[in-house]
Amino acid sequence: MAALSRERAVAVIGSGAMGAGIAQVAAVAGYTVCLYDTRPDAVAKAISDIAAALNKLVAKQRMDAVACAAAIARLRAAVTPADVAGAGLVVEAIVENLEAKRALFAQLEDIVADDCILATNTSSISVTAIAAGLRVPGRLVGMHFFNPVPLMALCEVVSGLATDAAVAQTVYDTAAAWGKNPVHAKSTPGFIVNRVARPFYAEGWRLLSEQAADAATIDAVMREAGGFRMGPFELMDLIGHDVNFAVTQSVFNAYFGDPRFTPSVLQQEMVNAGFLGRKAGRGCYRYDDGAATPQAQSEAPQPKPEYVSYTIEQGMVSHAVGGAVADALATRLRAAGIAISHRTTPETIRHAGPHDDAPAFHCSGAAVYLTDGRSATQRARDNNHPDTVLFDLALDYAAAKRIAIARGDQCAPAACDAVVGLLQAAGFTVTRLDDVPGMAVMRTVAMLANEAADAVNQGVCSAAAADIAMQKGVNYPRGPLAWADAIGIEHVVRVLANLAASYGEDRYRVSPLLRRKQAGGGRFHE
DSSP: OOOOOTTSEEEEEOOSHHHHHHHHHHHHTTOOEEEEOSSHHHHHHHHHHHHHHHHHHHHTTSSOHHHHHHHHHTEEEESSGGGGTTEEEEEEOOOSOHHHHHHHHHHHHTTSOTTOEEEEOOSSSOHHHHHTTOSSGGGEEEEEEOSSTTTOOEEEEEEOTTOOHHHHHHHHHHHHHTTOEEEEEESOTTTTHHHHTHHHHHHHHHHHHTTSSOHHHHHHHHHHTTOOSSOHHHHHHHHOHHHHHHHHHHHHHHTTTOGGGOOOHHHHHHHHHTOOBGGGTBSSSBOSTTOOOOOOOOOOOOOOOSOEEEOOOTTOTTHHHHHHHHHHHHHHHHHTTOOOEEOOSGGGGTTOOTTOOOOSEEETTEEEEEOOSSOHHHHHHHHTOSSEEEEOOOSOTTTOSEEEEEEOTTOOHHHHHHHHHHHHHTTOEEEEOOSOTTTTHHHHHHHHHHHHHHHHHTTSSOHHHHHHHHHHHHOOSSOHHHHHHHHOHHHHHHHHHHHHHHHOOGGGOOOHHHHHHHHHTOOSOO
């Protein structure tokens, strides 16, 4: 297949932020664009705003002046729906209401040619349901862009049950011609991004409700250790809690109350209070004039410990990940001038529990482990080693600014302080979380990978599409399934299984595809 010919016009219905953004992208890509709205003044404003945005790009030397003028000249204001009759593609970007969309497309079917493709920019409504009343339902497809459209690279091309495969491929190729990163998806609740992203918010709320840390601290850990551009709470403040909560409710209800998507009571309270985020002046943070910016918790400086060692024990299943992480940390410690040694005597595993649980590090009596989904308190009991300290996942241990730790209830303060001093000596800002299972980054990433794996397992998208969608649609530093490969499928499954055991909730059930990859020793990306 090929992209829509530039000899065919593109029509955009709805001139709000999304519609105007879609019109801008199509016009810049060389297509004549007819922009229609029931409010003619809104169309005029949208075209004026697009022209201003493109001229700013010229001023910043990011666009050629001739190309800018040509793109603006390709924008047309449609006065009536009949003015889009010659379009080869009509993209709808109106109110998120099923009946309104059905009515619009029924009207369009009487106007456009039978070979005209009809696309909906819906973010949450079933494409199958929108197409159900059409005379030719096969020509309707989802074309879900992300705001702001000119800047966000992703376009989810969503096929309903009746969507013709050739139509979906033409739209995919057209989105690529517009400079986007398109991915194919099946019409299921949340498509790819709005489904797979739910744990990023949900685990943040769970951590906050269990008093693992305050919102500013959790956000800092997710940014400075996890590599996410924003933490969950600052991102929800930006999106708007009313919008974010509504999407979560929609996905939860659409999946018939699956506990994986259970909304947060804390967020419901935020919405009830009118604390909707930046637009309301208050959300998880305050935005009124003079409001203090909350600071993330960081441990007080501690002296560097006198003795540090680490081990990679042959034959230890659980150590494939722990050993690689220990190597990364050991490299950073040595670069900071810290003398560390290998310990390979039987003493290194004298506290090994039923999972062959050798610590990544020994530090002044403390056994230091990468979190595996158990609390530090539980792990200390399992291994019969009271002075147990856990550290959280990081995107890149060599470059991370911050690292989170947790200590078991049995752990002596001095043993924990020694670990803090060790990590501080390596240049980390150290944050201590309360002892919740799975900590912050690890449990969130494991759940993101689990949800992405389920989407692939259920035929919603491919593994490659899931990773592209999360990187290009919500700016994740790494695709969830690529991250699972990097952590190790074995370890991700262990984290999820331990979370399920700790909470006794179906929320943390392991995706069958993860279990299959674990059993077969496979990866999502070879």
